[in-house]
Amino acid sequence: xxxxxxxxxxxxxxxxxxxxxxxxxxxxxxxxxxLLGLLAVTLFFLVFGGTGFLQPAGxxxxxxxxxxxxxxxxxxxxxxxxGELDISIGAMIPAGSMTVAIIAGHGDQSIWLAIAxxxxxxVVVGWINGTLVNVTGVPSLIVTMGTLFAMQGVVLGLSxxxxxxxxxxxxxEESGPVAKFLFGQFIGGAFQVVIVWWILLTALYVFYVHFSxxxxxxxxxxxxRESARNAGIPTRRMMVLLYILSATSAAFVGLCQAILxxxxxxxxxxxYIFNAIIAVVVGGVLLTGGFGSVIGIVFGxxxxxxxxxxxxxxxxxxxxxxxxxxxxxxxAVLMNNVFxxxxxxxxxxxx
Amino acid sequence: MTAAAPLIELRHISKSFGPIDVLQDISxxxxxGEVLCLLGDNGAGKSTLIKILSGVHRPSAGEILxxxxxxxxxxxxxxxxxGIATVHQFGGTFPLMSIGRSFFVGVEPTKGWGPFRVFDxxxxxxxxxxxxxxxxxxxxxxxxRLVGGLSGGERQxxxxxxxxxxxxxxxxxxxxxxALGVKQAAHVLRIINEAKRRGLAVIxxxxxxxxxxxxxxxxxxxxxxxxxxxxxKGERTREEITDLMxxxxxxxxxxxxxxGAHADT
Numbered sequence: 001x002x003x004x005x006x007x008x009x010x011x012x013x014x015x016x017x018x019x020x021x022x023x024x025x026x027x028x029x030x031x032x033x034x035l036l037g038l039l040a041v042t043l044f045f046l047v048f049g050g051t052g053f054l055q056p057a058g059x060x061x062x063x064x065x066x067x068x069x070x071x072x073x074x075x076x077x078x079x080x081x082x083g084e085l086d087i088s089i090g091a092m093i094p095a096g097s098m099t100v101a102i103i104a105g106h107g108d109q110s111i112w113l114a115i116a117x118x119x120x121x122x123v124v125v126g127w128i129n130g131t132l133v134n135v136t137g138v139p140s141l142i143v144t145m146g147t148l149f150a151m152q153g154v155v156l157g158l159s160x161x162x163x164x165x166x167x168x169x170x171x172x173e174e175s176g177p178v179a180k181f182l183f184g185q186f187i188g189g190a191f192q193v194v195i196v197w198w199i200l201l202t203a204l205y206v207f208y209v210h211f212s213x214x215x216x217x218x219x220x221x222x223x224x225r226e227s228a229r230n231a232g233i234p235t236r237r238m239m240v241l242l243y244i245l246s247a248t249s250a251a252f253v254g255l256c257q258a259i260l261x262x263x264x265x266x267x268x269x270x271x272y273i274f275n276a277i278i279a280v281v282v283g284g285v286l287l288t289g290g291f292g293s294v295i296g297i298v299f300g301x302x303x304x305x306x307x308x309x310x311x312x313x314x315x316x317x318x319x320x321x322x323x324x325x326x327x328x329x330x331x332a333v334l335m336n337n338v339f340x341x342x343x344x345x346x347x348x349x350x351x
Numbered sequence: 352m353t354a355a356a357p358l359i360e361l362r363h364i365s366k367s368f369g370p371i372d373v374l375q376d377i378s379x380x381x382x383x384g385e386v387l388c389l390l391g392d393n394g395a396g397k398s399t400l401i402k403i404l405s406g407v408h409r410p411s412a413g414e415i416l417x418x419x420x421x422x423x424x425x426x427x428x429x430x431x432x433x434g435i436a437t438v439h440q441f442g443g444t445f446p447l448m449s450i451g452r453s454f455f456v457g458v459e460p461t462k463g464w465g466p467f468r469v470f471d472x473x474x475x476x477x478x479x480x481x482x483x484x485x486x487x488x489x490x491x492x493x494x495x496r497l498v499g500g501l502s503g504g505e506r507q508x509x510x511x512x513x514x515x516x517x518x519x520x521x522x523x524x525x526x527x528x529x530a531l532g533v534k535q536a537a538h539v540l541r542i543i544n545e546a547k548r549r550g551l552a553v554i555x556x557x558x559x560x561x562x563x564x565x566x567x568x569x570x571x572x573x574x575x576x577x578x579x580x581x582x583x584k585g586e587r588t589r590e591e592i593t594d595l596m597x598x599x600x601x602x603x604x605x606x607x608x609x610x611g612a613h614a615d616t
Contacts (some may be wrong), residue, residue, distance in 0.1 A: 071561055344447075
């Protein structure tokens, strides 16, 4: 972490000094606000909490939170860039963990079958979400709120039906060493393996969203759906794909948690709804679509996780962290508005 | 020019939605390198006519001919492949995307191969900027600029340049000058002239008579779904056209009706 701040500060100095003559200034990029926010909260907790949260144990505490959130936040952010919301992730995380725990833990089936089933469930729910949004034209907030509650009901109902409880154990011997190694180990005793998944997935997303032609389609869909369709973009298919991505990512996070903690609960994951939206919005994605970046969402996720966990390293009462998150959210949105306006008004060498 | 078949021709087009007749017996032709101004008040059926031309609606009766051959569009995409491009009032562009990216939406140039194909930003920017500059908009020189930072006129120009770049032969402009100031509107009119010079058939929908007269070769006034007047450049004065658009005799009727109502009370 120390090298992160060290690497960022000369960049910041260069930026503030070079704005006048550097036309490619990073300040106009969607993630500019998120990066400044990240630096600000890092500084805040350095001042009030000391360097504790930058020690390996401290880094692990917020990186673990960030990784699980980040895997869900990126697809949720992509949907937001495309102009839609998905809050059904709050049900898909427990749905993923319960599916794995019930099939492998309670039913003694193969862990790989259980993982495949959890991911398949994500594909099915994502497909339903996307198709409903396409066909009904009902705002996606309402559609996914419907599937959120429906899936909560299904998960609760089925787990009571099959196991008679709302909490199912998934002992390590049922997961097996390979699945445990891939999805549920602590690296160095503290770092959850999902961090590695998060980094890999982020790299894939950065490539596909910002460098491949597909990313362009997502931005176009959020900018003006009608024009995007007229330009020949298969907007409906893209929409279904994005919903499948977010529901499956949520199921993936759920199954990783079940394998990591050796158990699954019906009621886990609701906090992810708001947390993911906060991470995405702090990360510079425009709520109404058409603007944002994957790296911004990563910064937003890190910022959220640091605030969420950093409070433990200070003398403040834990209850104050929500206040900081609230203020930070508003500040980030205002800051992002300013940067977006700068980006819009930018024109070089005006004569 | 008149010897050749018109680039696009409408013959006795009618359109009704259920019991409501929106368009009745519309016949129009536009030759290459000609600007047809379609004038009409709100609700005259202009947008329905555009939607028929751009493949959104199918006519209830009549036919569309392209280069003298009858065509039927199954979808907007279909009309586009035939070279008919529609540019809407706000340009149909994406305010928060860069000029280069929005120019190539749906047809992104790539380099590399297979799953590693990468959007060729440099090439996209160069082509987009060049295409717009060819239309005389020299203020645009950086393809990374966001479209939303352009003026209304520049945005329209970008949309028109885009349509022409992708092979449009018939350009339908839906109220391109409606939301613009005088200077910006002049900008767009210059672009229309340039499109005309390049041999496109332009259908310019507007209710600003001055704008129509500045570039039009041929005028049609649409009133309540029918062509009320069809004339060429110089055949009518500005006042006559304005009067026609407002509905001439209909206005007289309305005034009489208002006065009648006053007399009753």
